[in-house]
Amino acid sequence: MNRKLLLVVVLLLLLPSLAEAQCAMCRAVVESEADGKTAQGINNGIVYLMALPYVLVAGLFYFIYRKMRG
Template sequence: MKKILLIVFFSLATLTQEVLAQCAMCRATVENNLSNGDIGIGAGLNFGILYLFVMPYLAVGIIGFFWYRHSKANSKKYGSV
């Protein structure tokens, strides 16, 4: 188990550099387009960020709702409180 955790940790540590490079490229593209008067790419990028931000919370909320509903149905079925 320790070997797997070390492999995952080092894999994530090495991939971080590539992720940071993408942020600089996106920022440069948006700044260039904004200076030319085009706001479409910046608005699309902001929408994408919000979409990626909301989806995990929405997925956890849906799973939690069905889990709660299932547990309530089981408690009524077996008579426990």
């Protein structure tokens, strides 16, 4: 059990470095575009990825609320 927890902690500590590398790549692509359509697409993707967990959690709480009420 302790080894699994340690492995999870190590993996979580390593992931931010991978995420930063990806962000630098996205930034380079956006900066190289002249018309801005790529930047708009990336911004829309970020909003979509940000909003989806909130919608899922709200739906979960709604169904829990309905189950408890009735």
